Amino acid sequence: MGNALRFLYGHCCKPTAAGDSDSLGPHGVSAETVGVSALARDLFHFDITSQIPEGLGQHVVSSKKAQANWYRKLLDAWKEAKPPPKTPEEASRLVIQTLKRHQKADVEGLLAFYGLPLPHSLVEVTAGVPGSLPHGVKFELQTLPVDVKAIPDGDTISVYVSATDPRESSCVPGDVQTAAVQRSQARAARNYDRADALHKKIIDAGYRMINVQNGEILARKYRIRLRGIDAPESSMPYGKEAKAELVKIVQGKCLRVFVYDEDRYGRCVGDIYCNGMFVQELMLKKGYAWHYTAYDQRPELAKWEKEARAKRIGLWASSNPVKPWEWRKEKREGR
Structure with missing residues (x-):
């Protein structure tokens, strides 16, 4: 059993509280996690029992033997995925790619069974991470x-x-280095007031202690303004x-950032780039940003905005x- 499946089964498929029953999906998990967690759970069970889930046959046209073959392929693909799918879109892409040679009705039926996005609703990403630093990049952040x-x-x-x-x-x-060492000592001595005061000093200097799997590490903060797009302000429509x-795109993900400039706000x-996908492309194609032509004239950004306009999706x-x-x-x- 792959670690990715164990993690998802253990953390995404926990029973939902009785008071949340109205938000349950068809597999008994919350509406927010029904797609990915239910698929992970069923793959976990298939790996142990070789049994496909009840009710799938109502959504697809192929035989149970064929369905078992799908789950074998999906199980292998999920174990090999680095990183494994965490969002409905990532899970949907894995299913579509793994079962691309199978009948369209079966693929769409399987996606519908888990409440995952259907192929026509997924944004096709065309811009991958550049192989070398593009012209004008001052530095890269990971x-x-x-x-x-x-x-x-x-x-x-x-x-x-x-x-x-x-x-x-x-x-x-x-x-900052001294404060980080002293904070670790204060925490070890359970002097949490001093530890908090030292952490405030670290934060005020533009750093923070970040929790990781094996403890804490010191990290520097950067504010990033996405180059070439302008999204609606929080209090605006959309x-x-x-x-x-x-x-949805970046939460919990490690990013690659190519920094070109600094704006008047110090950003x-x-x-x-997130999991190899260009974040600005996704925001434009999903209709949640404008191409910011006053500061960026890249033709591909204009093209992606035009595509979203034509589909009338998002703010369009x-x-x-x-x-x-x-x-x-x-x-x-003041107007």
Whole structure:
């Protein structure tokens, strides 16, 4: 049994509290996790028993023998996936790729059984991570997993980079290093008030102690403004949806960030890649951002926005969505 499946079975398939029964999906888990966790659970059971789930035959046309063959293939693909699927879209892509030679009705029926996105609703990503640093990049960041609290809206993310990173290790201020050591000593002595005071000093200097599997590490904070796009502000129409989409893409993931510039607010302006996918492409194609032409003239960004407009998805479902830069200008002028 692969570790990825064990993790998902243990952490995603926990029983839901009785008071949450109204939000249960068809497999008895919360609506937010029904797709990925139910598929992980059924693969776990198939690996042990070779039994396919009850009720699947109502959604597909092939025989039970064929269905068992699908689960063997999916089990192998899931174990080999690095990282394993965590979101409904990632799980859906794995199913589609693994069963691409099978009947369309069967693939769509299997996805529908788990409540996973159907092929036509998935965004096709075309821009992969560049093989070398693109022209104009000042430096690259490889981040720790992104915390949901670090995403204020649809075009800004706060990320942390380990102080052991070669680029960071030589420039950590001495007082921050000292405070990190003293904080560890204070925690070991259970002097939590002093530990908290030392952590505040570390945070004020632009760093933070981050929990990892084997304890804590010192990390430097960077605020990233996604280059070339402008998403609705949080209080604008579609602002909450844009933020939710960005959260769905990057939460809990390690990112690669190519930094090109710094804006007037001290944020790094950069291109962000998550699991090999270009985040700006996803935000534009899903209709949760504008191409910010005042600062970026890349034709591919204009093309991706045009595609979303034509499909009338995301904010383009509105006949005349307000542009964020115009909304901010009106706010500044008190209108």
